[in-house]
Amino acid sequence: MYRMELQTINSLVNGEIDYEDLRSKLLVNKNKPAIININFGTTYKGAIDDVDMILQILENCGYSNDRFYIHCDAALCGLIVPFINHAKIITFKKSIGSISVSGHKFLGCSMPCGVQITRKTYITTISRKVEYIASIDNTISGSRNGLAPIFLWYSLSMKGHVGLQQDAKMCYENARYLKDRLHKAGISAMLNEFSNIVVFERPCDDKFIRRWQLSCTRDMAHVVVMPGTTKEIIDNFFKDLMQEREKWCGITLAPCLADDIGSQNCLCSYHNMHH
Numbered sequence: 001m002y003r004m005e006l007q008t009i010n011s012l013v014n015g016e017i018d019y020e021d022l023r024s025k026l027l028v029n030k031n032k033p034a035i036i037n038i039n040f041g042t043t044y045k046g047a048i049d050d051v052d053m054i055l056q057i058l059e060n061c062g063y064s065n066d067r068f069y070i071h072c073d074a075a076l077c078g079l080i081v082p083f084i085n086h087a088k089i090i091t092f093k094k095s096i097g098s099i100s101v102s103g104h105k106f107l108g109c110s111m112p113c114g115v116q117i118t119r120k121t122y123i124t125t126i127s128r129k130v131e132y133i134a135s136i137d138n139t140i141s142g143s144r145n146g147l148a149p150i151f152l153w154y155s156l157s158m159k160g161h162v163g164l165q166q167d168a169k170m171c172y173e174n175a176r177y178l179k180d181r182l183h184k185a186g187i188s189a190m191l192n193e194f195s196n197i198v199v200f201e202r203p204c205d206d207k208f209i210r211r212w213q214l215s216c217t218r219d220m221a222h223v224v225v226m227p228g229t230t231k232e233i234i235d236n237f238f239k240d241l242m243q244e245r246e247k248w249c250g251i252t253l254a255p256c257l258a259d260d261i262g263s264q265n266c267l268c269s270y271h272n273m274h275h
């Protein structure tokens with residue numbers, strides 16, 4: 001959108017930013033300031049980037065605070081991770097510029113909406129007068145949905161701190177429940193430390209994939225465990241998967257997922273033998 005030069009940074013097997021790649025690309029571009037998008041829960045694997053490590057790398061590469069801007073994309077996990085014990089936290093006490101959280105994901109607002117939290121100085125810098133409505137605005141287009149904040153406010157007030165905490169805890173526990181069931185059944189699966197996204201071996205049958213609306217990439221599929229994903233739904237899914245899998249297993253070997261989810265999570269015949 002801004003027609004800026006960009007560098008894509010590699011990711012680690014668990015989906016986190018590849019810190020060494022970030023370091024080398026910062027060094028190559030040392031004469032330019034950096035805008036860095038970090039993830040607080042990546043879309044596919046729910047990986048959380050380490051802000052402290054990134055700040056340390058910036059410092060080591062000679063970037064002073066006025067030569068970088070960090071945006072934290074916390075679209076899904078921004079309302080989950082703060083409620084999980086011992087999880088990493090994002091805070092404006094650190095040198096970050098902004099955080100965004102979607103309202104229609106974990107919170108369940110019925111329309112696409114979200115919140116962007118940033119520092120007052122940045123808001124002042126970009127605020128400008130929109131001539132035809134004679135008011136100050138700081139959105140890109142000068143327009144926004146006025147109803148969305150009311151929905152957001154309503155959802156937040158209805159759930160409250162306690163409700164959000166309960167939902168977060170349930171998703172966290174149910175995701176672990178699903179991952180354990182898959183592992184015990186000999187199915188390769190990965191779950192990042194504070195994540196609610198279980199990545200596992202891609203089912204072989206397209207009908208099964210469509211029935212459960214699984215998003216698949218390469219040999220992986222994932223399940224995003226949300227507040228509506230009850231243990232009962234997980235059990236039904238698991239039962240169906242096991243029944244169908246019996247049919248595939250005779251025909252195809254389980255794929256090796258070591259490159260996608262790490263050898264410690266891969267239960268293909270080779271890695272199973274070596275665990």
Ligand SMILES: Cc1ncc(COP(=O)(O)O)c(C=O)c1O
Nearest residue numbers: 041042043073075076102113114
């Ligand atoms: C990490 C991440 N960022 C951004 C988005 C998109 O967010 P939105 O739907 O609020 O535009 C998603 C959606 O899945 C996501 O997972």
